[in-house]
Amino acid sequence: MTGHRNDHHPALQHGDRPDLPPELAAIAAGLDDIAEQDRRSAPRGLEDRVYERSRPVLSAGAPSLKFPSARVWRVAAAVAICGTAGLIGAYMVHTGGAGPSPASEPVGWSDETVLAALQSLDAEAAAWMSTPEAPGIGVAGDLSNIESQLAAVEVGLIDFWSPDPLAEEEDAL
Amino acid sequence: MDSLPELLAATARGEDSAWRRLIELYGRRVFAMAKAHCRRDELAEEITQSVFVTIAEKIGKGQYTEQGRFEAWLFRVTMNRVRDEVRRTGRQAGSVDPSVLSDFAGSSGRTEDVDEERHAEMNLLRLALNELGTSDREVIDLRHHAGLSFQTIADLLGEPLGTILARHHRALRKIRQFMESRSDSGEPARGGKES
Numbered sequence: 001m002t003g004h005r006n007d008h009h010p011a012l013q014h015g016d017r018p019d020l021p022p023e024l025a026a027i028a029a030g031l032d033d034i035a036e037q038d039r040r041s042a043p044r045g046l047e048d049r050v051y052e053r054s055r056p057v058l059s060a061g062a063p064s065l066k067f068p069s070a071r072v073w074r075v076a077a078a079v080a081i082c083g084t085a086g087l088i089g090a091y092m093v094h095t096g097g098a099g100p101s102p103a104s105e106p107v108g109w110s111d112e113t114v115l116a117a118l119q120s121l122d123a124e125a126a127a128w129m130s131t132p133e134a135p136g137i138g139v140a141g142d143l144s145n146i147e148s149q150l151a152a153v154e155v156g157l158i159d160f161w162s163p164d165p166l167a168e169e170e171d172a173l
Numbered sequence: 174m175d176s177l178p179e180l181l182a183a184t185a186r187g188e189d190s191a192w193r194r195l196i197e198l199y200g201r202r203v204f205a206m207a208k209a210h211c212r213r214d215e216l217a218e219e220i221t222q223s224v225f226v227t228i229a230e231k232i233g234k235g236q237y238t239e240q241g242r243f244e245a246w247l248f249r250v251t252m253n254r255v256r257d258e259v260r261r262t263g264r265q266a267g268s269v270d271p272s273v274l275s276d277f278a279g280s281s282g283r284t285e286d287v288d289e290e291r292h293a294e295m296n297l298l299r300l301a302l303n304e305l306g307t308s309d310r311e312v313i314d315l316r317h318h319a320g321l322s323f324q325t326i327a328d329l330l331g332e333p334l335g336t337i338l339a340r341h342h343r344a345l346r347k348i349r350q351f352m353e354s355r356s357d358s359g360e361p362a363r364g365g366k367e368s
Contacts, residue, residue: 031302033295042217051193054226054228059187
């Protein structure tokens, strides 16, 4: 009961035996011998231990707890850290260090006022971004770091969620 | 009751004897498949136990429906466990040197009446296996260590039967070439059996 079927393929002779030249048939026979050697090398009582360990799972029939892998935890932690850092960075860019900007003054909200405020904010942000080496500030550098970390996390997530045919098939019953 | 569908049905009903029989039928094949890669008995047994726990869990929860693909499923789970373990530990048989392989062969069932020539030949074959790429090694392991039919391997890997046969043939040729090159370079072991 090894599951060998009678494969109807031109290269298969005598059921599941491929039509091999003698020198390759000899190699195949040698591989069978090695496999048999490995099977015979199984520690005494292997089947008993496998049975004892798996039988409770079989008879329980209840869903077992599955814990996320270490990798899942690492990715989740990285996402949380980067998200927090991103929020802090955004807050700093929006409010930090440059004193009250025209946009923060109570003004009348005419189109010209709004436009001027936006231009001022834009200029401020550009100034911050262009001075990464400013002592004691380094916001642009931080943002750059956050950006690179997010890119790394994104790569990790893409890798993590990429379909693995074998893993998918394992559950596809 | 010894047909696979009957055993699986009985196992799903919770009959311990059927489950035990399945382990007897497949346990050593799973073990051999794992040991072909990790070369350590205790690790190969751990993988074997893990595989059967997974299978038991699925069957126990009624998540397996027998459609003639049990072996493909079982050895797919095995392949995944082996691959995970190799990734985790970085352990692959390819890094084993000939002397270790020789020691291993001597401690794993070699009987006293096996001559040295045959012994050397087996070691050389093991070395040749380690030289194969993943794709070739996969087919060789599934065919010889797991003992699967080519059709089951094709089902498992999702490839046409002809492709699997070609991959197997190509892998055998590579092994043969490796053994011949070692023989030409003065290695004591000879490749393959004389035909």
